[in-house]
Amino acid sequence: MNKTARYLSALVFLLSLSLTAQDQAVIDQIVKEANENSQLERLGQELMDGIGPRLVGSPQMKQAHDWAVDTYASWGIPARNEAYGTWRGWERGITHIDMIHPRVQSLKGTQLAWSPSTSKKGVTAEVILLPMVKDSAEFAQWLPNVKGKLVMVSKLETTGRPDYNWEEFATEESFEKMKAEREKADEAWGQNMRNTGYTSRSIHEPLEKAGAVGIVSSYWSKGFGVSKIFSARTKEIPVVDLEMEDYSLVYRLAARGETPKLTIVAQSEELGEVPTFNTIAEIKGSEKPDEYVILSAHFDSWDGGTGATDNGTGTLVMMEAMRILKKVYPNPKRTILVGHWGSEEQGLNGSRAFVEDHPEIVENVQALFNQDNGTGRVVRISGQGFLHAYDYLGRWLHAVPEDITRHIETTFPGTPGRGGSDYASFVAAGAPAFGLSSLSWSYWNYTWHTNRDTYDKIIFDDVRNNAILTAILTYMASEDPERTSRERIVLPVSKRTGEQLEWPEMKGPTRKGGF
CATH class of the missing domain: 3.40.630.10 (Zn peptidases)
Structure with a gap:
């Protein structure tokens, strides 16, 4: 390599070092x-x-x-x-959900996005559960029962404890038993929903048309106190999500024939x-x-x-x-x-x-x-x-x-x-x-x-x-x-x-x- 070539090679090397130093200076400042x-x-x-x-x-x-x-x-x-x-356009307002029968208790929950609004007084009605049916004809025959009622459309969870909590504290036998019971209950719920002829997403429409005054759901996110909140699918009646613990409370009361009643205030505004x-x-x-x-x-x-x-x-x-x-x-x-x-x-x-x-x-x-x-x-x-x-x-x-x-x-x-x-x-x-x-x-x-x-x-x-x-x-x-x-x-x-x-x-x- 001649002297000129060595000089150019050294210059390129020094420039590369200079660029690296420049880059490092900027990165250090960042x-x-x-x-x-x-x-x-x-x-x-x-x-x-x-x-x-x-x-x-x-x-x-x-x-x-x-x-x-x-x-x-x-x-x-x-x-x-x-x-x-x-x-x-839509803007949520105040949500209050209270159980007024068989005892008084304020419940934790909220209206879903784009839910139709209630009046300032809200809606007060008895809660009703979806029935167990053998086919869509039997469900159609039952539908008039929802008139004037609030309808619960989500399943009753087997446990309110996340799996990680069971894994930490339960015996292996108890954990396996719970999971088997949960799987059986989930399969039964899914089959019954199919028997109605609807899905969890499409069933709101026939309930609204049959005269229900509101929909009560719960989408548990498998953690303590956590619900997933998405959108309503009704045109005129409110849809609220209750946190799993309160949803389960109301569901159990209804299942035992205690005829729970709720007052729901779910105000919102349509903005075109x-x-x-x-x-x-x-x-x-x-x-x-x-x-x-x-x-x-x-x-x-x-x-x-x-x-x-x-x-x-x-x-x-x-x-x-x-x-x-x-x-x-x-x-x-x-x-x-x-x-x-x-x-x-x-x-x-x-x-x-x-x-x-x-x-x-x-x-x-x-x-x-x-x-x-x-x-x-x-x-x-x-x-x-x-x-x-x-x-x-x-x-x-x-x-x-x-x-x-x-x-x-x-x-x-x-x-x-x-x-x-x-x-x-x-x-x-x-x-x-x-x-x-x-x-x-x-x-x-x-x-x-x-x-x-x-x-x-x-x-x-x-x-x-x-x-x-x-x-x-x-x-x-x-x-x-x-x-x-x-x-x-x-x-x-x-x-x-x-x-x-x-x-x-x-x-x-x-x-x-x-x-």
Whole structure:
């Protein structure tokens, strides 16, 4: 090697060291800002405590969108609410459920989303149980009995203790006996429902038509005091969910012929057809402004709690990552864009609308990072079926502090997500989009779509780690001199059908929903 060649080689080596030092300096600043000036607790209180649940079509959803735009503006980040459709507008009011016979007791529960309202006085009526029937004809003959009654439409649970409690304290024989009794009771309930000719979802309509004055249900989430809260399916009569303990109390009284009576006040307001939005904020790229790194989290929630872990924490991660990046990396090479998607809970509608409306952005996505499954630290990342995902994700993850990455298991190349959260909308369009999957913290039983999904369940140390992870991955993706590969794996043959699996198809959003 001659003198000139040696000089050039040394110069390249020194430049590479300089770039590495530059990257490390930015990464160190990201970590320092996240740990010493975190805004997570304040943002969490403003969003979850102050605004509350964010049901699509509710005034609180619009309030949250406006709050996000204003918050980004205070950080010097341009943001906008981008309308993509409309939804049935509805706002919940006060719910009171009281048993007034055979004794007086206030019960714990709430009206379901989009439930028709009662008057201020509410409705007072006797409770009636679904009968055991041999076929749909016998059920049709029974139906007139519901006139003027409140109808209980959920099964009686065998036990109010979660399985983990039985495993800790019961004898093996007792636990096995309970499970056998539960399985038998569940099978009998399911068969009886089929005998009626309806499902648990469709039976509300005939009950309402037959003159029932309200529906009482209970969707136990297999944890102490936890109910899953979804939507009503009636047109004029209220639907309330009782927590399992109180539902079981009323059910047992009715089964013993004690003719329990309830007074239900479930006020709500119909607001007609209202617009739905995504909130979009961006830090413009300085060198490649038409290439994008996207931070992704759905903004809406169900409204049994305040949507803290589904998906308030994902929202906080993306907002905090954007705040940090604007402060320590204000001139990114590529445009950094954040999407706070609407109506994810009803079918990824916000993100699907964005993909459909912005093909020019989707075509130029360098990477998308999505977080949406609870408050825990990220522990799993899949390559989503992109053949060379390891090449770039591996590089980017290498820059993340080891105290964060040591918890993370990666699967490369993985398989493409077909639903579940908003990254799937982008994967279907062929964009390299990745879910940052987190540790459970009893998510499925205790906070996913439940009445217990509230601020006090947030683990801020884990959320802070996730914000650091997201900010560093975003920085590395923005700085990467190479475009990410979109080459896909050849999907395997389905064990179920024996046919070659295909890449998930793009699906359009519901742009007018809830009616």
